Amino acid sequence: MRTPEESxxxxxxxxxxxxxxxxxxxxxxxTYVIHDRDLAAELQGPELYKALASATREIFPDMTFEIADVVAAGETVAVRWTMTGTHRGELFGVEPTGRQVELPAIEFNRFEDGMLIETWTQSDQFGLLHQLGVDPTAE
Structure with missing residues (x-):
């Protein structure tokens, strides 16, 4: 059986x-859920997980994730990652810009019986919008 970090x-x-x-x-x-997405109310489990990745890939078709750090304590795994990709789909009402972006994040994942059961993610969405040429503080 894999460790939670390997999974x-x-x-x-x-x-x-x-x-x-x-x-x-x-x-x-x-019964997987993610605690920071509206979509989580509609889906759960592997379908939710795949839907999140698929929806993100529609916005950033060439996206790649690089894991920088992984720290595990029992069934909880913290990970620091960076997503890079080209903005090719609408995001938060912003039409595609064709700009390359980097999105860093920190995430906590809880496993149960060797399977991912819940996730909490904190990403730099303010910085992402700035890279897309949007001033999130403007009204």
Whole structure:
């Protein structure tokens, strides 16, 4: 059986980097939720996980995730990652700009019986909007 760290790294390689999205079916618990997305109210489990990655790939078709740090304590895994990609789809009402972006984030993931069951993510969305040429403080 994989460690939670190995499972999480495989999820990023296979699902988020697009090599094998169906890997979520074996690594994500059927009741999986993410605590910072509106979509979580509509979906759960592997379908939610795959939908999040797919929706993000529609906005950034060439996106790649690079994991910088992984720290585990029992069934909880903290990860620091950076997503890079080209803005090709609408995001927060911003039409595609064609700009290259970097989005750093810190995430906590809880596993149960070897499967990912919940995630909390904090990403630099303010910085992302700035890279897209949007002033998030303007009204």
């Amino acid at each position: 999480l790294e495989r999820l990023y390689t296979d699902v988020w980097n697009g090599e094998n999205p169906e890997a979520a079916d074996e690594l994500v618990h059927e």
